[in-house]
Amino acid sequence: MQHDQSYTGQDFKVVGSRPKRPDGIDKVTGRARYGADMSAPGQLVALMLRSPHAHARIVKIDTSKAEKLAGVKAVLTAADLPDLTNGNAGDYATLENCMARDRALYDGHAVAAVAAIDKSTAKKALKLIKVTYEKLDHVTDVDEALKQGAPQIQPACDGNLGGRYEFGHGDCEAGLKEADVVIEKSFKTGQTHQGYIEPHACLATVGPDGSGELWVTTQGHFTYRNVCATLLGMDIAKLKVTSSEIGGGFGGKTHVWIEPVALALARKANRPVKMVMSREEVFKASGPTCASSMDVKIGAKKDGTITSAFIECRYSDGAFPGIWGMLGGMTAWACYDLKNCQSVGVDVLVNRPKVAAYRAPSAPMMAFGVESTLDMLAKELDMDPVQLRLKNVAREGTQSSYGPVYGPIGIEPTLEAVRDHPHMKAKLGPNQGRGMACGFWFNIGGQTCSDLNIGVDGTVNLTVGTIDVGGARASLSLIAAEELGISYDDVKTTIGDTNSLGHNDTTEGSRGTFSSGMATIFAAREAIEVMKSRAAQMWDIPIEAVSWENGHAVATGAEHGNLPPLSLKEIAAESPTTGGPIAGHHEVTADGSGVSFASHIVDVEVDPETGRTQVLRYTVVQDAGKAIHPDYVEGQFQGGAAQGIGWALNEEYIYGEDGCLQNPGFLDYRIPVCSDLPFIDTKILEIPNPNHPYGIRGVGETSIVPPLAAIGNAVSNAAGVRMDQVPMSPPRILKALEQA
Amino acid sequence: MAGVHVSTTVNGDPVEYVCPADESLLDVLRDRLGLTGAKEGCGTGDCGACSITLDGQLVCSCLVLGAEAEGKKITTVEGMADGENLHPLQRQFIDNAALQCGICTPGFLVAGKALLDRNPDPSVEEIRYALAGNLCRCTGYDKIVRAVQAAAKDLQKQKK
Ligand code: FES
Numbered sequence: 001m002q003h004d005q006s007y008t009g010q011d012f013k014v015v016g017s018r019p020k021r022p023d024g025i026d027k028v029t030g031r032a033r034y035g036a037d038m039s040a041p042g043q044l045v046a047l048m049l050r051s052p053h054a055h056a057r058i059v060k061i062d063t064s065k066a067e068k069l070a071g072v073k074a075v076l077t078a079a080d081l082p083d084l085t086n087g088n089a090g091d092y093a094t095l096e097n098c099m100a101r102d103r104a105l106y107d108g109h110a111v112a113a114v115a116a117i118d119k120s121t122a123k124k125a126l127k128l129i130k131v132t133y134e135k136l137d138h139v140t141d142v143d144e145a146l147k148q149g150a151p152q153i154q155p156a157c158d159g160n161l162g163g164r165y166e167f168g169h170g171d172c173e174a175g176l177k178e179a180d181v182v183i184e185k186s187f188k189t190g191q192t193h194q195g196y197i198e199p200h201a202c203l204a205t206v207g208p209d210g211s212g213e214l215w216v217t218t219q220g221h222f223t224y225r226n227v228c229a230t231l232l233g234m235d236i237a238k239l240k241v242t243s244s245e246i247g248g249g250f251g252g253k254t255h256v257w258i259e260p261v262a263l264a265l266a267r268k269a270n271r272p273v274k275m276v277m278s279r280e281e282v283f284k285a286s287g288p289t290c291a292s293s294m295d296v297k298i299g300a301k302k303d304g305t306i307t308s309a310f311i312e313c314r315y316s317d318g319a320f321p322g323i324w325g326m327l328g329g330m331t332a333w334a335c336y337d338l339k340n341c342q343s344v345g346v347d348v349l350v351n352r353p354k355v356a357a358y359r360a361p362s363a364p365m366m367a368f369g370v371e372s373t374l375d376m377l378a379k380e381l382d383m384d385p386v387q388l389r390l391k392n393v394a395r396e397g398t399q400s401s402y403g404p405v406y407g408p409i410g411i412e413p414t415l416e417a418v419r420d421h422p423h424m425k426a427k428l429g430p431n432q433g434r435g436m437a438c439g440f441w442f443n444i445g446g447q448t449c450s451d452l453n454i455g456v457d458g459t460v461n462l463t464v465g466t467i468d469v470g471g472a473r474a475s476l477s478l479i480a481a482e483e484l485g486i487s488y489d490d491v492k493t494t495i496g497d498t499n500s501l502g503h504n505d506t507t508e509g510s511r512g513t514f515s516s517g518m519a520t521i522f523a524a525r526e527a528i529e530v531m532k533s534r535a536a537q538m539w540d541i542p543i544e545a546v547s548w549e550n551g552h553a554v555a556t557g558a559e560h561g562n563l564p565p566l567s568l569k570e571i572a573a574e575s576p577t578t579g580g581p582i583a584g585h586h587e588v589t590a591d592g593s594g595v596s597f598a599s600h601i602v603d604v605e606v607d608p609e610t611g612r613t614q615v616l617r618y619t620v621v622q623d624a625g626k627a628i629h630p631d632y633v634e635g636q637f638q639g640g641a642a643q644g645i646g647w648a649l650n651e652e653y654i655y656g657e658d659g660c661l662q663n664p665g666f667l668d669y670r671i672p673v674c675s676d677l678p679f680i681d682t683k684i685l686e687i688p689n690p691n692h693p694y695g696i697r698g699v700g701e702t703s704i705v706p707p708l709a710a711i712g713n714a715v716s717n718a719a720g721v722r723m724d725q726v727p728m729s730p731p732r733i734l735k736a737l738e739q740a
Numbered sequence: 741m742a743g744v745h746v747s748t749t750v751n752g753d754p755v756e757y758v759c760p761a762d763e764s765l766l767d768v769l770r771d772r773l774g775l776t777g778a779k780e781g782c783g784t785g786d787c788g789a790c791s792i793t794l795d796g797q798l799v800c801s802c803l804v805l806g807a808e809a810e811g812k813k814i815t816t817v818e819g820m821a822d823g824e825n826l827h828p829l830q831r832q833f834i835d836n837a838a839l840q841c842g843i844c845t846p847g848f849l850v851a852g853k854a855l856l857d858r859n860p861d862p863s864v865e866e867i868r869y870a871l872a873g874n875l876c877r878c879t880g881y882d883k884i885v886r887a888v889q890a891a892a893k894d895l896q897k898q899k900k
């Protein structure tokens with residue numbers, strides 16, 4: 001059935017309230033089961049052997065001794081994983097990343113795996129596998145990798161160039177001629193990890209009949225199913241994937257890592273196999289996001305009008321080409337209405353792990369370059385940074401830098417809210433500084449399928465195929481309750497496994513509430529149609545004379561006006577005799593996702609003795625379209641800001657001369673702890689997305705886009721010297737102070 | 741490796757197990773006793789997801805050997821609620837939306853309770869420093885700190 005997806009403008013009854021999440025009790029009592037919390041009788045423990053070299057040819061792998069060790073049930077190398085990818089480059093890259101083929105491409109690249117009766121036997125077996133490597137030259141720096149003569153990582157690429165993408169319009173050169181002031185600056189950002197607290201983990205079973213099951217922590221169990229089935233030559237329908245509770249993902253659990261290997265071991269041993277990454281493996285071989293290096297050039301008139309805006313950003317994709325440059329290029333100038341703008345995103349291969357999405361992937365780096373340079377321009381023009389941005393801000397009808405013409409958008413309102421926010425008036429002391437910055441993210445829709453079943457007592461089961469990583473069950477229950485006109489407590493939302501629903505795309509691009517919300521609304525509307533026909537039957541009147549209001553079927557027209565309304569519960573109670581179960585179902589490729597904008601303000605204090613930065617105050621203003629459950633919207637704002645603060649001040653992959661990662665642990669890769677942060681103030685704006693019945697945009701990602709630049713601007717103001725590299729760790733700040 | 745026989749108490753119940761001498765208490769709890777509430781975020785004492793108390797002392801169970809629990813009293817997140825009554829801290833975590841993914845929650849609850857047991861009226865700063873050994877990547881800690889503040893108030897009221 002076709003449904004109208006346009007914004008209804010309705011007054012909400014339960015949407016926008018803050019009920020308790022339905023999975024709360026399980027999660028505060030330890031009952032909720034995450035990736036590593038599931039076991040099966042007779043399960044084996046699997047471990048991976050990983051390359052100690054940044055780049056090496058694998059001459060030979062001798063597994064004979066390991067195979068002979070008592071308690072070892074299966075040993076696996078690339079030879080056990082034939083290439084079934086049919087020329088699909090993306091699938092082949094996944095296969096090669098899961099298990100190195102002829103070459104190890106980064107420190108930590110998997111080269112072999114074992115499954116044994118327990119962990120200690122598996123550990124012993126790993127030591128018995130003998131790999132003969134021939135070391136190759138390596139390169140880990142993004143700019144070095146583009147130089148002539150740099151070691152080549154993928155033979156199919158042009159040098160280490162993975163891709164180059166250009167966006168924009170107008171003529172930047174001509175724009176420079178109109179400019180009174182030109183600012184030019186280069187910036188760098190370090191490589192960071194999503195840093196989810198739960199390592200990758202799964203439990204795999206495959207029988208000799210080719211049927212299998214996978215319990216796994218993932219953002220996309222349908223995607224994992226399709227990819228694993230493809231790589232292992234299984235039928236998609238015969239692999240059931242269940243998404244466990246997920247202990248954080250932020251984009252890092254959108255790709256398979258260990259799962260195909262666990263399934264292949266399970267098939268080889270014909271026993272259930274549990275595989276859990278250590279934290280070191282998580283850092284070395286999953287995630288991370290790109291490091292970047294960029295050049296920015298902005299020209300403007302004296303009144304602040306930007307006449308020319310150029311940025312080129314080079315992203316380190318790790319050992320496999322991605323589309324990170326493309327995504328970054330599209331976001332660079334999205335906040336502004338510009339006559340002449342150009343952005344170039346370049347994907348570069350280096351001997352580092354295969355990059356995965358990290359919350360608005362590629363956007364924070366571009367924003368660091370753009371928003372830092374805008375602050376330099378504001379200084380040069382002696383203009384207030386917020387005013388400068390307002391002067392050039394994008395609005396409804398603006399031709400965006402990446403193509404589309406905007407509908408109603410929220411960047412100007414977020415800037416006005418920042419300008420008027422009490423935070424802007426808080427007094428600053430010595431060595432303290434204030435910064436602000438803007439950010440943009442697209443949000444996406446995608447394939448979605450939901451089921452809604454009404455029980456005889458009128459309570460409702462909603463089954464969705466997107467995952468719940470931060471309150472999604474609560475939000476979707478609210479949406480179902482709103483549409484059906486019943487109470488929140490009467491809805492139970494479940495994340496369905498891959499056998500219970502049609503395909504659902506991975507939960508990424510802030511699409512969970514947008515897409516599953518839309519499919520839920522339409523599934524509810526279909527159930528309402530069924531209930532209207534049941535009511536018509538109960539009343540013995542034509543269905544055209546029945547409408548649905550506030551959870552009740554209402555008979556319309558003068559001749560039926562005396563019939564009292566029938567509640568959902570009353571209709572459900574009669575369902576066994578009026579035609580059987582009442583259900584609604586909807587599948588859709590959700591489109592029309594609403595773009596999202598945010599502006600952040602931050603105050604910091606920089607200690608000139610130690611170079612350490614303390615964040616004093618932080619405010620996030622973001623357009624949510626519609627906040628379904630405001631607690632969890634605020635949570636997304638705060639969490640993204642905190643990750644951005646870590647990225648700005650501390651977090652960074654550090655590689656040695658040998659191309660090996662030197663800090664693969666939380667001790668040396670330091671993410672913000674409780675005592676590092678202040679309370680993070682939030683302000684939710686609601687500029688409805690015209691293409692969603694409830695006006696939903698998507699709120700998960702934009703909050704990580706402004707922090708690098710906002711903090712960069714604050715630190716620069718506090719220290720009196722422009723910071724051009726993140727993380728702004730104490731040694732870097734001290735160095736900048738010395739050179740100033 | 742020969743196993744070590746251990747007699748201990750977990751959440752008030754007598755428990756016996758045999759484990760290899762080098763096995764962590766976290767692995768014993770999770771893999772031998774089926775108590776998967778404590779999580780392994782790092783295995784090196786850096787994240788606090790595996791927090792439990794041992795004779796009332798807050799510890800990272802990934803850094804304790806199973807064999808060391810002999811004769812001791814272990815409490816885990818599974819032992820926090822009193823029957824169907826949640827501990828005020830558990831309730832306030834739900835009411836304040838102090839969890840997103842929830843993987844860090846058991847550790848924060850155990851560490852938060854240890855704080856409130858010894859300091860019933862902590863300042864924000866005391867809360868932040870007491871919980872600095874527990875990593876949360878989702879929340880930015882804002883709602884966690886508020887939940888601990890609210891639970892402290894609840895507990896003070898209960899005592900009056
Ligand atoms: S698992 Fe014990 S501190 Fe991280």
Ligand code: FES
Nearest residue numbers: 840841876877878
């Ligand atoms: S709620 Fe996800 S790590 Fe804390």
